[in-house]
Amino acid sequence: MDFFLLPLAVFAFTFGSLIGSFLNVVIYRLPAGISVVWPRSRCPHCGQVLSPLELVPIVSWVVQRGRCKNCQAPISARYPAVEALTAVLFTAAALLRPVLPDLLFIWAFIALLIALSFIDIDTKTLPNSLNFAGIGLGLLGALLLGYPQAFPQALEGGLMGAGLVALFAGYGGLLYNRFKDGPREGPFGLHLVHLAAMVGAWGGMLGTVGGVWLGGLGLVVGLLNASLNARTGRVLALHDALTLGLAALAPLLAWVMGLSPLESLRGMLVSAGGLALAGMLYWWLRNPSDKVEPEPETDNPTGYVTVMGYGDVVLAGFLGVWLGFTNLLVGVFVAVFAGAVVGLILRRLGGDPQIPFGPYLAIGGLIAFFYGTAIVQWYLGYIGLS
Numbered sequence: 001m002d003f004f005l006l007p008l009a010v011f012a013f014t015f016g017s018l019i020g021s022f023l024n025v026v027i028y029r030l031p032a033g034i035s036v037v038w039p040r041s042r043c044p045h046c047g048q049v050l051s052p053l054e055l056v057p058i059v060s061w062v063v064q065r066g067r068c069k070n071c072q073a074p075i076s077a078r079y080p081a082v083e084a085l086t087a088v089l090f091t092a093a094a095l096l097r098p099v100l101p102d103l104l105f106i107w108a109f110i111a112l113l114i115a116l117s118f119i120d121i122d123t124k125t126l127p128n129s130l131n132f133a134g135i136g137l138g139l140l141g142a143l144l145l146g147y148p149q150a151f152p153q154a155l156e157g158g159l160m161g162a163g164l165v166a167l168f169a170g171y172g173g174l175l176y177n178r179f180k181d182g183p184r185e186g187p188f189g190l191h192l193v194h195l196a197a198m199v200g201a202w203g204g205m206l207g208t209v210g211g212v213w214l215g216g217l218g219l220v221v222g223l224l225n226a227s228l229n230a231r232t233g234r235v236l237a238l239h240d241a242l243t244l245g246l247a248a249l250a251p252l253l254a255w256v257m258g259l260s261p262l263e264s265l266r267g268m269l270v271s272a273g274g275l276a277l278a279g280m281l282y283w284w285l286r287n288p289s290d291k292v293e294p295e296p297e298t299d300n301p302t303g304y305v306t307v308m309g310y311g312d313v314v315l316a317g318f319l320g321v322w323l324g325f326t327n328l329l330v331g332v333f334v335a336v337f338a339g340a341v342v343g344l345i346l347r348r349l350g351g352d353p354q355i356p357f358g359p360y361l362a363i364g365g366l367i368a369f370f371y372g373t374a375i376v377q378w379y380l381g382y383i384g385l386s
């Protein structure tokens, strides 16, 4: 073992617990619409401002036996748990990749995923500010350092990751609602994602003409449709069953005709993901708040049931930028598997199995970030391909 690893591990643990303490503030304040840097932390029960000694991560909770010094109200064990989790993951990352500046990027990746997971558990939402911060940071690292991915892989991984989950939501919604058309939202709604998928799938099937990759055409057509919607104030949209049906037909046809079904799928995912992320960015910039408003009491007027939230779509885009598309697939697989196992255990224990998908995606993403390539190698060897 390297001589310098021990002090690095001690530093990583201490620094991680401090960041964990800050994440507790973010998890609580971001959905409440309160600034995360001001005012100072108080006891939620008696309002007493916490002294620096009471802010020492993990230790202060243990010394005070989980109670407020002033009013003796119990303090949730989740606070020291988040601090300890962050400290342990920061230390593991430091030992797995003791290289600068890579480690700083990994620490930011871990911190964002912890905050997103706990906010999703609390509020069933994933704040756009954290998701887009992850996308921005991953693309910046790719551009400046070629880390965590080379730039083309980061960009394509993000688009295809978002496209994968957006189309899972699209086809899931279509089947669940028995081929009913989805609600029309202008200027930037779900119909545009499905249109982009269709055009991208057919363009990708036809390949490249004159140096232009036709799979990206879906993105262009979708953006044109959005600007047309904004101009006219109307929502021009094709029926979901038509766009999603024709999108699925293209890779099948490509396979039958001896063209490339993979290029068709790539065009479909890149175009749908690009439109989904552009749409979420548009709505977020129009209302750049992460405050979670209470659900309106009125019942769903369209009666259309969505099978997956678009927060998960942006999170998949974030993970795709950091992992690249192949490792993202590993992460999604781990997430679905972990979700099934945990759901089964919770049901056995008689608990509430209603954990949203975000935390599972975060766990899968983190495992795939460190071990994705090894898992793919093992799998290829297992099925006899390498």
Ligand SMILES: [Zn+2]
Pocket (backbone or CB within 6 Å): 043, 044, 045, 046, 047, 048, 068, 069, 070, 071, 072, 073
């Ligand atoms: Zn108190």
